Amino acid sequence: MGTPPPSWEDLEWLRSRWDGPFVVKGVYRPDDAKRAVDIGASAISVSNHGGNNLDSTPASIRALPGVAEAVGGQVEVLLDGGIRRGSDVVKALALGADAVMIGRAYLWGLAAGGEQGVHNVLEILRQGIDSTLYGLGKASIDDLDAGDVVVPADFTRGL
Numbered sequence: 001m002g003t004p005p006p007s008w009e010d011l012e013w014l015r016s017r018w019d020g021p022f023v024v025k026g027v028y029r030p031d032d033a034k035r036a037v038d039i040g041a042s043a044i045s046v047s048n049h050g051g052n053n054l055d056s057t058p059a060s061i062r063a064l065p066g067v068a069e070a071v072g073g074q075v076e077v078l079l080d081g082g083i084r085r086g087s088d089v090v091k092a093l094a095l096g097a098d099a100v101m102i103g104r105a106y107l108w109g110l111a112a113g114g115e116q117g118v119h120n121v122l123e124i125l126r127q128g129i130d131s132t133l134y135g136l137g138k139a140s141i142d143d144l145d146a147g148d149v150v151v152p153a154d155f156t157r158g159l
Helices: 008-016 030-038 060-071 086-094 104-136
Strands: 023-027 043-047 076-080 099-101
Touching: 023 030, 030 043, 030 060, 043 060, 060 076, 060 086, 086 099, 086 104
Parallel strands: 023 043, 043 076, 076 099
Antiparallel strands: none
């Protein structure tokens, strides 16, 4: 908590010394997403870090549509936070994510059942994705778009 986060100059310096995949986590605003593209990020993670530092921060999924629109497919967009079931994965993909990151879910599985527990969590997520796609009448995640999610008018208010 006492260590300041890296600056954009720090990230640019790191990128200049690493030619492999480079993900910038904690991107929450469209202008920061564009900045990450400008420094050469290969992916961005839309994340509020689980609200650990600012517990009143809006959910990451609320920031996702604006961030995804800002980068316009120039980099991979990941959503980090709030993924608890397969329908959450589908919502994130429909709203612009290329993939999601899970943390707590697989850790719960690991704690409860080791490797088999993690396998079970992933299977539950997969089944939830399949069920949600079926309910939407979609054959694949590739068929999803923002129109598949009911989003209130003020969903991204204040972001």
